Amino acid sequence: MRILLTATVTPQVTWDLHIQDPEVRRRQYVESLRRWVPTAAAYGATLVLVENSGEDLERLAHDAVGEVPRHVRFLPAPAPSSDDVERGKGAAEAAMLDLFSGSSADDDDAVWYKVTGRLFVRNFARCVPDGLPPDSIVARAAMDLRQMDTRFFGATAGFWRGHLTGAGVHVDDRAEFFLEKVLMRRVLTAMGQGAELLRFGAQPAWYGRSGTHADRVYDSLPNRAKRLATNQLESLLKGPLRGKQY
Numbered sequence: 001m002r003i004l005l006t007a008t009v010t011p012q013v014t015w016d017l018h019i020q021d022p023e024v025r026r027r028q029y030v031e032s033l034r035r036w037v038p039t040a041a042a043y044g045a046t047l048v049l050v051e052n053s054g055e056d057l058e059r060l061a062h063d064a065v066g067e068v069p070r071h072v073r074f075l076p077a078p079a080p081s082s083d084d085v086e087r088g089k090g091a092a093e094a095a096m097l098d099l100f101s102g103s104s105a106d107d108d109d110a111v112w113y114k115v116t117g118r119l120f121v122r123n124f125a126r127c128v129p130d131g132l133p134p135d136s137i138v139a140r141a142a143m144d145l146r147q148m149d150t151r152f153f154g155a156t157a158g159f160w161r162g163h164l165t166g167a168g169v170h171v172d173d174r175a176e177f178f179l180e181k182v183l184m185r186r187v188l189t190a191m192g193q194g195a196e197l198l199r200f201g202a203q204p205a206w207y208g209r210s211g212t213h214a215d216r217v218y219d220s221l222p223n224r225a226k227r228l229a230t231n232q233l234e235s236l237l238k239g240p241l242r243g244k245q246y
Contacts, residue, residue: 001043001044001045001046001110001111001112001113002046002047002048002104002106002110002111002112003040003043003045003047003048003112003113003115004048004050004097004100004112004113004114004115005032005036005047005048006050006093006097006114006115006116006117007029007049007050007051007055007117008051008052008053009022009025009026009029009055010022010053010054010055011025011089012053012079012080012085012092013080013085013088013089013092016089016173019209025118026055026060028208028209029060029064029117029118030060030063030064031120031208032117032118032119032120032207032208033049033060033061033064033117034064034065035120035207036115036120037061037064037065037069037071039120040071041069041071044071045071045113046071047069047071047072047073048072048073048074048075049061049072049073049074049075049117050074050075050076050077050096050099050100051074051075051076051077052076052077052079052080052095052096053079054076058074061074075099075100075103077096077099080092080095081095084168087168087169087171087172087173088171088172088173088178089173090150090171090173090178090179090180090182091169091171091173091179092168093179094167094168094179094182095168097114097164097165097167098165098166098168100112101157101160101161101164101165102165104157106157107157108135108156108158108161109134109156109157109158110156110157111131111132111154111155111156111157112154112155112156112160113128113152113153114150114152114154115151115152116150116152118209119151119152119206119207119208120206120207120208121152121204121205121206121207122205122206122207123202123204123205126201126202127152127200127202127204128154128200129198129200129201132154132155132198133156133198134156134158135156135158135162135190135194135195136155136156136159136197136198137153137154137155137156137159137163137187137190137195137196137197137198138153138154138197138198138199139152139153139154139155139187139197139198139200140153140200141184141187141197142184145184145188146181146184147181147184148183148184148187149180150179150183151204151206152204159190162190163186163187163190164183164186167182167183167186170182
């Protein structure tokens with residue numbers, strides 16, 4: 001298993017970003033890394049940190065856990081191209097996903113998880129399945145299947161390479177054609193070819209705050225209450241309503 005954390009300490013795209021201060025963002029990455037290092041170790045997973053603004057990643061790890069653990073890998077990424085900057089932060093993130101995919105020689109059945117680097121999934125163990133079938137993805141998708149949650153998803157390496165790469169050129173944040181929509185279309189196409197979309201075992205319990213929405217602190221009391229309220233609906237969608245049409 002590999003757990004990919006995408007990071008941009010000094011953002012190049014700022015026109016649709018609430019948290020822009022590099023010092024604030026760096027502290028959030030340090031706090032997140034401090035939690036992900038032991039989580040990845042518990043799963044025997046390799047934790048991969050990819051960052052595209054030239055941050056000193058070894059220093060980041062030392063600030064988080066005092067060392068560079070053996071199961072942590074760094075993947076410095078080039079700054080996004082001017083075209084990607086114009087398309088928006090989703091295109092810049094897609095370039096990091098492609099770099100990660102192209103840098104690994106894992107077998108197609110290997111399992112890769114992607115998480116937005118400033119965030120931590122407090123109930124990771126409850127969310128992830130024991131394994132993924134060949135050519136499959138596990139993610140949260142909107143009920144109308146128009147977009148998926150790209151903060152956290154997992155896929156087999158073969159699915160990722162075959163269906164999720166090269167998405168950045170189709171992103172246009174100004175036109176509201178976000179990476180979440182681009183990847184959802186890729187997933188639907190893959191499903192039409194026989195791939196499988198799985199649900200997480202539980203709704204992710206986030207630690208951290210949104211970089212886009214000023215008022216969204218994921219582990220706040222209002223957001224915890226909202227998550228509890230929606231858990232019952234999600235249990236119905238995974239159970240009695242799973243085969244219903246809408």
